[in-house]
Amino acid sequence: LAEVLITLLIVGVISSIVIPALLQDTQQAEFKTAWKKTYADLSQATTRVMMGNGGTISGLCGSTDNNDCFRNKYLEYLTYSSTCSNAAMAGNCWPANYYYLNGNSASGIAGSGVAATLNNGSLIIFNHEYDICGASGSTFCGFFLVDVNGFKKPNTFGKDLYGIYLYSNKISPWGSSGSNMLWGAHDTSENTCATTGLGCAAKYLSQ
Numbered sequence: 001l002a003e004v005l006i007t008l009l010i011v012g013v014i015s016s017i018v019i020p021a022l023l024q025d026t027q028q029a030e031f032k033t034a035w036k037k038t039y040a041d042l043s044q045a046t047t048r049v050m051m052g053n054g055g056t057i058s059g060l061c062g063s064t065d066n067n068d069c070f071r072n073k074y075l076e077y078l079t080y081s082s083t084c085s086n087a088a089m090a091g092n093c094w095p096a097n098y099y100y101l102n103g104n105s106a107s108g109i110a111g112s113g114v115a116a117t118l119n120n121g122s123l124i125i126f127n128h129e130y131d132i133c134g135a136s137g138s139t140f141c142g143f144f145l146v147d148v149n150g151f152k153k154p155n156t157f158g159k160d161l162y163g164i165y166l167y168s169n170k171i172s173p174w175g176s177s178g179s180n181m182l183w184g185a186h187d188t189s190e191n192t193c194a195t196t197g198l199g200c201a202a203k204y205l206s207q
Helices: 004-049 066-075 202-206
Strands: 080-083 116-117 124-127 140-147 161-167 169-172
Touching: 004 066, 004 140, 004 161, 004 169, 004 202, 066 080, 066 116, 066 124, 161 202, 169 202
Parallel strands: none
Antiparallel strands: 080 116, 116 124, 124 140, 140 161, 161 169
């Protein structure tokens, strides 16, 4: 009996160590798969939006309704269940609290965009920099933020949150080589998945 109890104790200790790690690995693999799928969907939508606008994002929307217009152009090619204005995003179309990979708060990084909840449960923030897009030769047109599992935790960049740059003729994940330098804090994560987790967007797409 003593030997059986000792064996069960050993099995229990090993299980308590191994099982959580396996579950975490499985969850992260699911996040990566969902991220790749969402990126592909947004890439395809970008191509279709450009086709309807003379082959470019430049001039897509004006100053009066730029973010709403921008989001709605994309939602013509995405299946969604709800939308939110900037003021109503937190807790409705985007987590009220979200974080960098190092645990620090990332609140405020969403900027002045608007959001939508897709039918697959993903959340997307749309931010269109209409005044920069196409001006003085600039090809930078905005960005997207994606939460691949909705309001469920961890709501953290590099785990279930990812960023995408939008240019006049393509999209590009945060952290990709040669990414836009408008926001230096984002681009310090180029080609790496550490500290903030912002660069994980590019790294995971290449895996």
